[in-house]
Amino acid sequence: MGLLKNLMHRLRNTPNTLGRQGEILAARQLSRANLWGYRGRLLHNVYVPQGRDKTCEIDLLYLTKKGIFVVESKNYTGHIYGSETSPYWTSTWCVGRTWLGRPKLEKHTFYNPVWQNRTHINVLSRYLDQPVPMISLVVFSDRCVLRQVPPDDRDQMICQYRRLFRCIRRAWRRHPSVLSAQELDELYQQLLPLTNPGSAVKRKHVRDVRSRSGQALVCPLCGGRLVLRTAHSGPYAGRQFYGCSNYPSCRYLRDF
Numbered sequence: 454m455g456l457l458k459n460l461m462h463r464l465r466n467t468p469n470t471l472g473r474q475g476e477i478l479a480a481r482q483l484s485r486a487n488l489w490g491y492r493g494r495l496l497h498n499v500y501v502p503q504g505r506d507k508t509c510e511i512d513l514l515y516l517t518k519k520g521i522f523v524v525e526s527k528n529y530t531g532h533i534y535g536s537e538t539s540p541y542w543t544s545t546w547c548v549g550r551t552w553l554g555r556p557k558l559e560k561h562t563f564y565n566p567v568w569q570n571r572t573h574i575n576v577l578s579r580y581l582d583q584p585v586p587m588i589s590l591v592v593f594s595d596r597c598v599l600r601q602v603p604p605d606d607r608d609q610m611i612c613q614y615r616r617l618f619r620c621i622r623r624a625w626r627r628h629p630s631v632l633s634a635q636e637l638d639e640l641y642q643q644l645l646p647l648t649n650p651g652s653a654v655k656r657k658h659v660r661d662v663r664s665r666s667g668q669a670l671v672c673p674l675c676g677g678r679l680v681l682r683t684a685h686s687g688p689y690a691g692r693q694f695y696g697c698s699n700y701p702s703c704r705y706l707r708d709f
Contacts, residue, residue: 474528475526475527475528475592475594475614476498476513476526478526478528478594478595478614479512479513479524479526479592479614479617480495480497480513482592482614482615482617482618483513483515483522483617483621485618486617486618486621486622489618489622491517491622491625492518493515493516493517493522494515494516494517494637494641495513495514495515495516496513496514496515496516496644496645496647496648497512497513497648498510498512498648499511499514499644499647499648500647500648500650501576501580501647502580503576503579503580508650509573509577511523511525511577512524512526513526514577514644515621516637516640516641516644517625517632517637518630518631518632518633518634518637519586519588519624519625519628519629519630519631520585520587520588520631520632521577521585521586521587521588521640522587522588522590522621522624523570523573523574523587523588523589523590524590524592525566525569525570525573525589525590525591525592526592527563527566527591527592527594528593528594529544529561529563529597530544530546530597531544531545531546531561531597531598532544532545532546532597532598532600533593533597533598533599533600533602534600534601534602535565535566535567535601535602535603536601536602536603537567539565540564540565540568541562541563541564541565542562542565542566543560543561543562544561544562544563544597545558545559545560545561546558546559547559561675561677561698561699561702561703562677562678562698562699563675563677563699564671564677566591566611567589567591567603567609567611570589570590571589574587581640581643585632585640586608586628586631587608588608588609588610588624588628589608589609589610590610590611590612590617590620591609591610591611591612592611592612592613592614592617593611593612593613593614594613594614595613595614595615599611599613607627607628610624672697672698672699672703672705675697675699675702675703675705677697677698677699677703678697678698679695679696679697679698679705679707680696680697680698681694681695682694682695682696694706694707695707
């Protein structure tokens with residue numbers, strides 16, 4: 454029974470599953486904003502072409518008269534530390550205590566989500582080929598604590614899921630209305646086909662991400678660093694491979 458429970462826990466907590474759960478939570482908060490009069494149209498998992506048969510996947514787009522809110526969801530736990538200029542951020546949490554009673558900390562790294570979302574905005578801007586205001590929203594799990602992250606500015610905000618509605622409300626006051634109802638509908642119709650690209654496009658996107666991540670030594674599943682390791686036992690003893698620095702939470706492997 455214990456083995457089955459452990460297996461079910463691991464299946465529920467894979468990077469892909471956690472990512473989907475985070476997007477659902479963020480979408481709920483955006484729907485709440487819609488109900489309170491901050492009207493917008495929501496698009497999930499938008500695969501934006503970026504040339505040479507490649508795509509850029511954006512978690513959520515919220516199209517409003519104020520512009521487009523580009524949402525990057527991070528369903529992480531722990532204490533989050535990162536800066537505007539650092540390529541990697543850190544999630545730290547306590548996993549127990551040492552025999553001296555001191556906290557035993559575990560650290561996981563992931564690619565700077567501000568940079569990641571900035572890339573999404575650049576790709577989307579080139580695809581639309583028209584001047585549409587875009588606001589970056591990086592949204593973290595309510596199970597984490599944002600200890601040290603860049604401060605909000607006019608076009609970039611970082612928050613937890615439960616504060617996403619407040620960020621929308623604050624951005625609503627800061628930004629003038631620039632898109633008419635007709636322009637919003639045209640944008641929606643232009644982007645809607647990108648949410649259903651077909652299985653072949655999705656598979657190619659995953660392969661491209663893995664290829665780029667391998668070159669940059671970034672895990673394609675969770676954004677952590679890929680670390681060169683050596684198997685010390687079993688049939689592959691002595692063989693080198695790349696493993697995610699966020700192991701055991703992420704078990705991505707790639708041949709050396």
